[in-house]
Amino acid sequence: MKIVDYKDIEPTRFDNDVAKGVTGRVVIGKADGADNFCMRVFELGKDGHTPCHTHEWEHEIFFHSGNGEVLSEDQWTPVSPGTAVLIPGNGKHQIRNRGEEPLVFVCLVPAGAPEL
Amino acid sequence: MKIVDYKDIEPTRFDNDVAKGVTGRVVIGKADGADNFCMRVFELGKDGHTPCHTHEWEHEIFFHSGNGEVLSEDQWTPVSPGTAVLIPGNGKHQIRNRGEEPLVFVCLVPAGAPEL
Numbered sequence: 001m002k003i004v005d006y007k008d009i010e011p012t013r014f015d016n017d018v019a020k021g022v023t024g025r026v027v028i029g030k031a032d033g034a035d036n037f038c039m040r041v042f043e044l045g046k047d048g049h050t051p052c053h054t055h056e057w058e059h060e061i062f063f064h065s066g067n068g069e070v071l072s073e074d075q076w077t078p079v080s081p082g083t084a085v086l087i088p089g090n091g092k093h094q095i096r097n098r099g100e101e102p103l104v105f106v107c108l109v110p111a112g113a114p115e116l
Numbered sequence: 117m118k119i120v121d122y123k124d125i126e127p128t129r130f131d132n133d134v135a136k137g138v139t140g141r142v143v144i145g146k147a148d149g150a151d152n153f154c155m156r157v158f159e160l161g162k163d164g165h166t167p168c169h170t171h172e173w174e175h176e177i178f179f180h181s182g183n184g185e186v187l188s189e190d191q192w193t194p195v196s197p198g199t200a201v202l203i204p205g206n207g208k209h210q211i212r213n214r215g216e217e218p219l220v221f222v223c224l225v226p227a228g229a230p231e232l
Contacts, residue, residue, distance in 0.1 A: 001188035027200040036226040072117035084143040110152035
C-alpha cells in the first residue's frame with residue numbers, strides 16, 4: 001500500500017506557450033505497481049490554465065479545491081470542489097483557474113497514456 | 117463530456133454488519149462511456165467505516181475532506197484532505213472516519229470490478 005500526501009511528491013512545472021502556472025504530480029502510477037490507470041494531481045495558480053488540446057485517451061477528473069472552468073468543445077462550464085468531469089477520448093478540452101486561490105484537481109488517465 | 121457535482125448523484129447507503137454510515141455514488145462509470153476505470157465518491161458519517169475486506173482489484177483513492185484512518189494489513193494510518201492511497205489487489209483494507217465531519221474520498225476501480 002502507498003499512502004502519500006500529494007504535496008510531498010516532487011512537482012513538475014509547466015509554463016510555456018500553451019500552459020500557464022501548471023504544477024503536476026504523478027501520485028499513483030506504474031512505478032507504484034498501478035498497471036491499469038494513473039492518478040495525477042494538478043494545481044493551477046491564479047490565472048493559470050492547461051493547454052487546449054485533444055488526445056485519444058479519456059480523463060476522469062475530480063475538483064478538490066479552488067474555482068475554475070472547463071472547456072468542452074466551445075463551452076466553458078464552472079467547476080468547484082466536488083465537481084467530477086469525464087472528458088471522453090478525442091474531446092477538445094482545457095481547464096482554467098477563475099479564482100484567487102490555486103485550483104486543485106485529481107486527473108486520471110488509463111494505462112498507455114503519458115503519466116505526465 | 118459529463119460535468120456533475122457528486123452530491124447531485126443519487127446515493128446508495130450501506131449500513132449493515134460490516135459497513136457503517138457509508139454513502140456511495142458512481143460519478144463516472146460505464147453508463148457514461150468510461151470503459152477503462154470507474155470513479156466513485158464515498159462519504160463516511162461520524163464513526164462510519166467501510167468493510168474490512170480483500171479483493172483482486174486495486175483501489176486508487178484521494179481524500180477530499182474530513183479526517184480518517186486507513187487500515188493496511190494490521191496498521192492504521194491517518195489520512196486527511198490531499199492524501200492519496202493505492203490499495204493493491206488482494207490487500208486487506210478498511211477506511212474509518214475519525215473526525216466529527218464526514219470523511220469524503222474518491223475511490224477508483226478498474227474495469228471488471230463492481231462499480232458499487
